Amino acid sequence: QTVVTQEPSLTVSPGGTVTLTCASSTGAVTGIYNPNWFQQKPGQAPRALIYNTNNRHSWTPARFSGSLLGGRAALTLSAVQPEDEAEYYCLLYFGGRGVFGGGTKLTVL
Amino acid sequence: QVTLKESGPVLVKPTETLTLTCTVSGFSLSNARMGVSWIRQPPGKALEWLAHIFSNDEKSYTTSLKSRLSISKDTSKSQVVLTVTNMDPVDTATYYCARTLNYDILTGYWGNYFDYWGQGTLVTVSS
Numbered sequence: 001q002t003v004v005t006q007e008p009s010l011t012v013s014p015g016g017t018v019t020l021t022c023a024s025s026t027g028a029v030t031g032i033y034n035p036n037w038f039q040q041k042p043g044q045a046p047r048a049l050i051y052n053t054n055n056r057h058s059w060t061p062a063r064f065s066g067s068l069l070g071g072r073a074a075l076t077l078s079a080v081q082p083e084d085e086a087e088y089y090c091l092l093y094f095g096g097r098g099v100f101g102g103g104t105k106l107t108v109l
Numbered sequence: 110q111v112t113l114k115e116s117g118p119v120l121v122k123p124t125e126t127l128t129l130t131c132t133v134s135g136f137s138l139s140n141a142r143m144g145v146s147w148i149r150q151p152p153g154k155a156l157e158w159l160a161h162i163f164s165n166d167e168k169s170y171t172t173s174l175k176s177r178l179s180i181s182k183d184t185s186k187s188q189v190v191l192t193v194t195n196m197d198p199v200d201t202a203t204y205y206c207a208r209t210l211n212y213d214i215l216t217g218y219w220g221n222y223f224d225y226w227g228q229g230t231l232v233t234v235s236s
Contacts, residue, residue: 048226
């Protein structure tokens, strides 16, 4: 079974910049894995942020950006706001099957 | 306005079959580039992708549960149904459905992605 790995937790100061990554047990992540990123706050359903590596949804703030970095998918948050504190999940597709990462708990402190 | 709403039992017994329905509005399940995925999340744990179905009836299942899952759609009712057989307490989770697209008209890129999610429904497996 393919495993997708994310940092379990990260901390960032308000106004700072942080990068979350998403790695695959099969090797380097490329665009063909269709990286998607989601934000989930406690008690809420996940919300889609980024699709197909680096495309924002219409509701995604410009401070969220997606990329490929060092063989991983990456989500960078710039000018972090207190409301960005949440769990972040990546989703990769392997032969049409999706696999979520274990999530990164982002603390804004 | 796109919405998705999950419905089904809140409590099932071990070995029973779970049937969940995702009722969608604001788009048609016959739209060429659209489909629905099911995802679950055990309490305090990570999201798990389960299955998807597209308008052309293309289906895909997670490898680990493939023998227990079945997904289908009724376009006339705007519903996607997921069944999970032989339920076990470890299947206790919030089950979500999400709209899934396989083509981005803005970029011309073919690739699966989610946009709208349902609110989720908590299913507990207990005798």
